[in-house]
Amino acid sequence: MASQELITPCYVIHKDILLEGTELLKRSLQEEWPNSCVGYSFKTNSLPYVVEEMKRVGFYAEVVSEDEYDLALKHGFSHIIYNGPVKGKRTFLHALTQGHIINLDAKRELDWLCGYGKKDVQVGLRVNFNLEAYCPGETSAGEEGSRFGFSYETGEFADALQKLSHAGIKVSGLHLHTSSKYRSINIYRALAQMACRLKEEFRLELAYIDIGGGYFGGMENKPKFPDYIKAIKEELIKAYKPEETMLIMEPGTSLITPPIEYVTTVVDIKDTYANRLVITDGSRIDIDPLHTKKSYFHQFLYKDGATNKERITMEKQVVCGFTCMENDRLFEISDKKELQVGDRITYQKVGGYTMCLTPLFIRYFPNVYLEDNGSYRLVREAWTAEEYSQKSSC
Numbered sequence: 001m002a003s004q005e006l007i008t009p010c011y012v013i014h015k016d017i018l019l020e021g022t023e024l025l026k027r028s029l030q031e032e033w034p035n036s037c038v039g040y041s042f043k044t045n046s047l048p049y050v051v052e053e054m055k056r057v058g059f060y061a062e063v064v065s066e067d068e069y070d071l072a073l074k075h076g077f078s079h080i081i082y083n084g085p086v087k088g089k090r091t092f093l094h095a096l097t098q099g100h101i102i103n104l105d106a107k108r109e110l111d112w113l114c115g116y117g118k119k120d121v122q123v124g125l126r127v128n129f130n131l132e133a134y135c136p137g138e139t140s141a142g143e144e145g146s147r148f149g150f151s152y153e154t155g156e157f158a159d160a161l162q163k164l165s166h167a168g169i170k171v172s173g174l175h176l177h178t179s180s181k182y183r184s185i186n187i188y189r190a191l192a193q194m195a196c197r198l199k200e201e202f203r204l205e206l207a208y209i210d211i212g213g214g215y216f217g218g219m220e221n222k223p224k225f226p227d228y229i230k231a232i233k234e235e236l237i238k239a240y241k242p243e244e245t246m247l248i249m250e251p252g253t254s255l256i257t258p259p260i261e262y263v264t265t266v267v268d269i270k271d272t273y274a275n276r277l278v279i280t281d282g283s284r285i286d287i288d289p290l291h292t293k294k295s296y297f298h299q300f301l302y303k304d305g306a307t308n309k310e311r312i313t314m315e316k317q318v319v320c321g322f323t324c325m326e327n328d329r330l331f332e333i334s335d336k337k338e339l340q341v342g343d344r345i346t347y348q349k350v351g352g353y354t355m356c357l358t359p360l361f362i363r364y365f366p367n368v369y370l371e372d373n374g375s376y377r378l379v380r381e382a383w384t385a386e387e388y389s390q391k392s393s394c
């Protein structure tokens with residue numbers, strides 16, 4: 001990578017890797033369940049370039065707030081999937097008039113819908129059920145259970161169905177998104193089994209099953225889209241016909257994590273009584289804003305390239321970020337060439353839940369470049385004090 005051309009810190013989006021993921025997903029769905037569509041999860045990374053690219057490949061927008069809904073409109077998406085527990089009434093009603101897919105996730109939405117007047121609407125119900133019982137130890141919410149959707153076990157799901165039925169509104173779909181710890185195929189088998197069970201139990205005629213997001217993508221030794229989709233099909237086919245019921249997927253991280261890299265430069269070297277500190281112009285907050293990662297995919301680009309043989313090997317070096325937080329230490333390097341000012345450290349697979357969660361802390365949003373066939377184009381210029389102050393009055 002001709003990283004010398006880049007102004008660091010910055011993110012780089014590799015277009016070929018992005019399109020590899022979107023093509024694999026489209027191909028796998030076409031092979032297994034042709035009556036399908038993909039809603040790209042805006043929350044995972046809604047950089048304007050990224051959402052435009054998702055629109056160009058034919059994906060719908062999957063949004064969970066009024067802001068995200070408005071962003072999807074601004075980018076001209078003609079298909080939107082509106083999810084989330086706190087939708088806004090203005091955009092909810094707009095989505096109804098436009099025929100977008102809405103997955104209901106709150107009782108007030110049932111009221112809005114029943115008061116809307118028209119019956120021929122496309123709505124689904126988000127299902128809350130004890131997935132932990134199907135896949136012990138695997139759900140993110142664990143024994144506490146998910147906080148999303150209408151509960152199957154307590155009867156709130158049945159009540160919602162009944163309320164809509166009394167109002168003459170037919171439920172078109174089920175929404176089963178869940179987040180899990182290991183993104184395993186088991187989870188999707190269980191979600192599909194639940195979709196079959198609900199169809200039988202409530203005699204549902206469904207236009208779609210929205211199985212949600214939460215997949216791995218672009219990772220060695222981990223499941224890939226074809227593996228997930230085959231498993232989902234094996235279960236769904238027991239109760240659904242592909243020509244009657246559309247399969248919806250809502251991937252985020254599996255598509256946008258692999259193509260994005262973060263590039264930093266070493267700006268200082270310090271020796272203290274305890275450590276050799278390698279200070280960089282990047283920060284943990286840009287690649288691990290929730291401070292949950294235990295390691296990072298990374299590479300060193302020595303400024304002297306292959307001639308770095310002259311450098312001594314150091315037992316321990318600690319790579320640190322630009323913020324003033326003591327814990328902005330990214331990782332430790334053992335028994336490697338001594339890093340020097342001007343070297344670069346790059347971090348791979350950092351596109352999901354990073355840019356969108358990066359805080360405006362100490363330094364504003366960094367540059368984002370698109371790498372396409374070896375050439376680089378700025379797709380978001382770094383924010384300065386100008387952008388930071390916009391819409392403020394003093």
Ligand SMILES: Cc1ncc(COP(=O)(O)O)c(C=O)c1O
Nearest residue numbers: 041177213214215250251252253
């Ligand atoms: C409703 C919904 N769909 C899709 C996703 C995307 O999940 P992921 O980025 O893990 O694929 C999320 C993430 O939380 C979500 O809440």
